[in-house]
Amino acid sequence: MSLICVGSMAYDAIETPFGKRDRIVGGAAVYAAYAASNFIKPINLVSIIGNDFEESEIRALEEKGASFEGVERVKDKKSFFWSGKYHLDMNTRDTLVTDLNVLADFKPVIPASFQDSEFLMLGNLHPATQISVIGQMKIRPRLIAMDTMNYWISSAMQDLTTLLGMVDVLMVNDAEARELTGEYSLVKAARKIMQMGPRYLVIKKGEHGALLFHGSQVFFAPALPLEEVFDPTGAGDTFAGGFMGHLARTKDISFENMKTAIIVGSAMASFCVEKFGPERLKEIDKNEIDDRIRQFIDLVNFDIALV
Amino acid sequence: MSLICVGSMAYDAIETPFGKRDRIVGGAAVYAAYAASNFIKPINLVSIIGNDFEESEIRALEEKGASFEGVERVKDKKSFFWSGKYHLDMNTRDTLVTDLNVLADFKPVIPASFQDSEFLMLGNLHPATQISVIGQMKIRPRLIAMDTMNYWISSAMQDLTTLLGMVDVLMVNDAEARELTGEYSLVKAARKIMQMGPRYLVIKKGEHGALLFHGSQVFFAPALPLEEVFDPTGAGDTFAGGFMGHLARTKDISFENMKTAIIVGSAMASFCVEKFGPERLKEIDKNEIDDRIRQFIDLVNFDIALV
Numbered sequence: 305m306s307l308i309c310v311g312s313m314a315y316d317a318i319e320t321p322f323g324k325r326d327r328i329v330g331g332a333a334v335y336a337a338y339a340a341s342n343f344i345k346p347i348n349l350v351s352i353i354g355n356d357f358e359e360s361e362i363r364a365l366e367e368k369g370a371s372f373e374g375v376e377r378v379k380d381k382k383s384f385f386w387s388g389k390y391h392l393d394m395n396t397r398d399t400l401v402t403d404l405n406v407l408a409d410f411k412p413v414i415p416a417s418f419q420d421s422e423f424l425m426l427g428n429l430h431p432a433t434q435i436s437v438i439g440q441m442k443i444r445p446r447l448i449a450m451d452t453m454n455y456w457i458s459s460a461m462q463d464l465t466t467l468l469g470m471v472d473v474l475m476v477n478d479a480e481a482r483e484l485t486g487e488y489s490l491v492k493a494a495r496k497i498m499q500m501g502p503r504y505l506v507i508k509k510g511e512h513g514a515l516l517f518h519g520s521q522v523f524f525a526p527a528l529p530l531e532e533v534f535d536p537t538g539a540g541d542t543f544a545g546g547f548m549g550h551l552a553r554t555k556d557i558s559f560e561n562m563k564t565a566i567i568v569g570s571a572m573a574s575f576c577v578e579k580f581g582p583e584r585l586k587e588i589d590k591n592e593i594d595d596r597i598r599q600f601i602d603l604v605n606f607d608i609a610l611v
Numbered sequence: 612m613s614l615i616c617v618g619s620m621a622y623d624a625i626e627t628p629f630g631k632r633d634r635i636v637g638g639a640a641v642y643a644a645y646a647a648s649n650f651i652k653p654i655n656l657v658s659i660i661g662n663d664f665e666e667s668e669i670r671a672l673e674e675k676g677a678s679f680e681g682v683e684r685v686k687d688k689k690s691f692f693w694s695g696k697y698h699l700d701m702n703t704r705d706t707l708v709t710d711l712n713v714l715a716d717f718k719p720v721i722p723a724s725f726q727d728s729e730f731l732m733l734g735n736l737h738p739a740t741q742i743s744v745i746g747q748m749k750i751r752p753r754l755i756a757m758d759t760m761n762y763w764i765s766s767a768m769q770d771l772t773t774l775l776g777m778v779d780v781l782m783v784n785d786a787e788a789r790e791l792t793g794e795y796s797l798v799k800a801a802r803k804i805m806q807m808g809p810r811y812l813v814i815k816k817g818e819h820g821a822l823l824f825h826g827s828q829v830f831f832a833p834a835l836p837l838e839e840v841f842d843p844t845g846a847g848d849t850f851a852g853g854f855m856g857h858l859a860r861t862k863d864i865s866f867e868n869m870k871t872a873i874i875v876g877s878a879m880a881s882f883c884v885e886k887f888g889p890e891r892l893k894e895i896d897k898n899e900i901d902d903r904i905r906q907f908i909d910l911v912n913f914d915i916a917l918v
Contacts (some may be wrong), residue, residue: 392795488699491838511677512819515836524910526831529822531798563913597915601830604911608904 307552308418308445309336309545310350310425310437312407313357313375315389318580320394320535328581329361331384332427332451335538335573337370338585339545339572342593345552348418350437352376354383354406364586373415394533395510404435414440423552425544426450426471431463438470447557449473449548449556450502451540457483468501468535472557475506475544490515494522504562506547508540516566517560525566526603528574528596539573542585546572571596614859615725615854616643616750617657618734619714620664620682624694625887627701627842635888636668638691639758644677645892646852646879647732649900650860653675653843655725657744658851660685661690663711668853680722685713702817721747721915730859732851733778745777754864756780756855757809758847761796775808779864782813782851782868789876797822798829811869813854815847825866832873834912835881835903840910842887846880846899849892853879878903 318325337347347370355378362372387401412433424445427436434450448471450522456464457480469475474497478490487493490507494517497505505517511533513526547562547569554561574596579582622832625632644654654677661846662685669679673883692709719740731752733741741757763771764787781804785797794800797814801824804812814822818840820833854869854876861868881903885891 310663399813489838489840491836509819513833522836522910523913524833525913526820526833529798529829529831531796533796560914564863566917567913567915601915603829606830606832606874607910608871608874 305344305552305555306346306348306418306421307344307423307424307425308341308348308350308374308414308421309333309340309427309548310412310434311336311425311429311541312384313349313351313353314315314384314386314407315356316385316537316581317401318535318537319389321390321392322532322534323580325580328583329358330386330538330581332538332544333431335541335585336367336425336545336548337365337574337581338368338582339576340549340552341368341370341375342541342572342588342590343549343568346371348362348374348421350374350412350414350418352406352410352412354378357383361518367550370374372417374418376406376410376413377564378409379598388537390535390536395538397519397535412437417479419443421518422446422555423548424448427544428453428456428539431456431460431467434461435467435470447472447551448546451475451544452480452559454480454483465500468497471502473504473506474502475540475547477508477509477510477540481505481507491495493523506566508543510536514543514566514570516562518562521559521560523563523564523566523583525570525600528599528603530577532576535576536577537581539576541571542576542582545569545572567597567600612651612857612862613653613655613725614647614651614682614727614730614732614855615655615657615721615728616640616647616732616734617719617741618732618736619694620645620656620658620660620692621691621714623692623844623888624661624708625842625844626696626699628643628699629839629841630887632887635890636665637693637845637888639848639851639886641672642848642883642889642892643732643734643852643855644672645675645889646849646876646883647856647859648677649677649879649895649897650853650856650875653678653771655681655728657681657719657721657725659685659713659717659719661685661688664690673733681720681725683713683717683720685716688713695844697843701764701843713908719744726750729753729862730855732846732855733756734851735760738763738767738774742770742774742777754779754784754858755821756851758782758851759787760886761787761790772807775804780811780813781809782815782847782854784815784847788812788814801829811866813873815850817843817846821850821873821877823869824867830866830870830873832870834877834906835879835906835910837884840884843884844888846883849883849889850876850880852876874904874907878907
């Protein structure tokens, strides 16, 4: 019972109102793996790295239960590099540099030993690349979740439409849900997206929480009110990792359990933003996670006798 | 056991992406009264109206349990008039016209028969006016809640500071909480505001829900995801009316019960935005309110066994 995480492994340069890091490990698969590793092992990584990816970072992930069998190592190129700067409200960021490097040639290959994985998380990549991963699975995973971004919505809508018909869960942010459907109302957008394929839809709203849609049902998880959001980089991927990690651990893909998975994902994301990059995710333990989840229960729990 | 609502009674002209109304009843006290009337009677209104305020609107409010004994009627002037236009995202609006009319001379007088009211809601007015109301209460109400706005924060901060030391609950939106404290983080802003006086703080975030702070405790209520927000005018005042109405009905001002009051307020606000002005509030009944509150329970309720 394991989880495949397909996605980028990278180095980032990040500037926020609280400081900067010139070079820190990042990428969707890294964040998702750190988050999911608290719930399930192994995390079967499918990614590509360059000659600059440090052995210490590989060992740190392996110690958390990540398998690198599906990670291609390219000797003569550098890892994917992204640089961005956040403004005071942390909801907007400017991308300063995007050097695809090894990611430009990424042709994911699923190792034979990953074939029994029942849970598949497709991080943001070209939809055709995401499709090729699903095509390599000899037995369809019980649950396939995917992320995407506005760039693919505007440039690869045909592949994206095909892909949406193949997955169970789509995770996007509110702007992407609107762009994908042309609907401003998230309720209307959700209905259209579920008609495109995914039975479950997660709409991430950053500091404003996340919505889970399934048929006519809807669930809302708040973001934890924090003193400071130090660095939001990777929060969405961390959310996805916590979500999939909880589902893989419990082996229960009902709507009821997905609600809980959304809370777990939100809890993991609330750790992610407390330090730069995945620094905070590297250090948390089970007790801290339990405490954090209790804070979410307190945050939304109320008693009511109907009038 | 009754509730005093102090605030404007007005006519509004409203334009949204879904249509327009050239003249529709409005004002903080009107919205709060319609919302609170589902939970408590009488609603002791303290306001001022002009010669254009229609008898049919007065009768409609009286039928819901509003007392007009504290409403001054001015024969030779018109009622407060506000005109605004909303944009597609409904979070921003342009104020086109603000004719204070009778509101310019508003000197609220609390009738003797209102003196036994245990709950006092001070709608947005000059802080000195709000102070004068508290000063007229021979016995301090059990709970005093107040609203304010950015205009008073920038122009009447001295009176506002005095007032904040006299109330139990402050209700503001996120921008106002930030402006009042100079803190971007709502958690930090909340701490500073509670040091200014109010033991309870409600931060309204529109479509993103509302936060309740008390000491080191925090509670979050989402807004109901709606197909369309038709007209957000009055949603904040409706929220306040539902909140105070629930507290006055249950006579319980504990933090636990305030959580429930926040949900009730959110439910009432979710009705308000479904039609123009208070049109939807005028027609809802107990069964619809119960159904709506059940939707809020479903929206946030989850089960979790800690890992």
